[in-house]
Amino acid sequence: MKITLDADRCCAAGQCVLIAPEVFDQRDEDGVVVLLDAEPPAGQHDAVREAAAVCPAAVIEVRA
């Protein structure tokens, strides 16, 4: 799995961090998403897919 972010669309909702805290974080200044792990281990894949689906600004793209 490979994750890419279109971070300047991020509206800082923080939903990705709630769902997959080992993969996503937010910048302290403005809450914009930070990618901690672009190729997370299999155990994280479901959470990452859910985060991508839920993100209200369609920021997170996941490729197999």
Place this chain on the structure above:
Amino acid sequence: MTGLPIAVVGASAAGLAAAEALRRFGWRGPLTLIGDEPHLPYDRPPLSKQLLQGAWAPEKLLLRTADQLAPLDLDLRLGTRATGLDVAGRTLTLDGDVGVSPLAQGRERGTLRCAGVIIATGVAARTLPGADRIAGVHTLRTLDDALALRGRLANGGTPGSEGVAAGGGGRRLVIVGNGVLGCEAAAVARELGHEVTLVGIEATPMAAAVGTEVGELLAEEHRARGVRLLTGAVDGFETAPADPAGGGDRRVTAVRLAHGGTPAGEGRASGGVAAGGGGAEGRLLPADLVLLAIGSRPGVDWLDDPALDTGDGLRCDAYCAAAPGVYAAGDVARWDHPVHGRPLRFEHRMNATEQGMAAARNLLAELAAEASGPAGATAAAGAEAAAPAPERRPFAPVPYFWSDQYAVKLQAYGLTAGADRVETTVLDRAARRALALYGRDRSAVGVLAAGLPPRQVRALRAVVAAPLPWEEARERIAAALAAG
């Protein structure tokens, strides 16, 4: 057996989330996504922010590119409006033939029999009688609305120009309605250098959504940035013959107030009528441009089947079901929130996605149960191919919304509207940093943060995930703040 499609009506945030979730959860049958706008699904929150500002091009609002949509194998019907739903027959009536694919056997022209239907038709902007015939009077709900308004703000008011000129300020913009949308647009228009007047029936902006103290903090920021805030009720518009570019319409020259015109916060307003003040000159607000931001109407006018309750949005149960095989999601849906124990409807972006996913899951669970039950004949092939039947689950999200005005970011979890108790702590007045707790029936049900770091904001979510005794919520909030 040829499977009937699942149809999703409304091709925006909730509809797209539902369509994607249907595929993710295993629906392999035909999937039809119907939307009356001509555009691919796009995101609305940036319409009153980055798009209006001119910072983002329209393409940036697309929720998915055509390439990203392709794997969903959608029968995508844009520019097509659903005009009726027969609930017992699960049959939609459609108009507009743009994008209508060849009709399969057994279907009459313009009707679509479905295995299940998800209704995600959102809300439409409210307007005032006759306003659509006056040039310069705008609403802000769709991409087309936003581009029209942006064109006027960008180039000094001549319609039709695409470009966003730097420093094209100088128009007199009157915004009618001081809710979230009106406030966001006021911020952008001020930043573009226009003269902005914000008129509301309530003296305090956004008071209905966030309470008067947070609203007053926002009012201070708007005043500091030069927005003129007025309390008053709009009665109509003064117009003049339009310039040739306006195409024979009349154009707006002023907004007429029935009463009011009192500078907000100075005269004490009550019951929507400002007492005293408001001389004749306050009742006519000169305007080159008007934005009506006076709320919305749920998109239910096309739903005429008496089996549906469309009183204020489409009434659903806790599973987002409005009738057997018919679900709803997003701004249009009013459902029994299992945690709050009363029907709720939200016009929040996060809810659109989450509820779209929930409606998809529950519809598939219902279809799977139908397929294995005695009435299996109605079931579609797609349901059989689906993974082991999921359980229907009540939809019980922690509601979330945000708003951006200037550099102020508001974020709220739970219920902030309709509170009978609000406790606001201003942490730093000048920096507009604040925290508010909202209560109802002695429980804390909502929390709002302005200007807090993300970690603290996320910690607040747990406090109002379910109604919590007021004192306990206060303690937990203090702990969350102390933890930094």
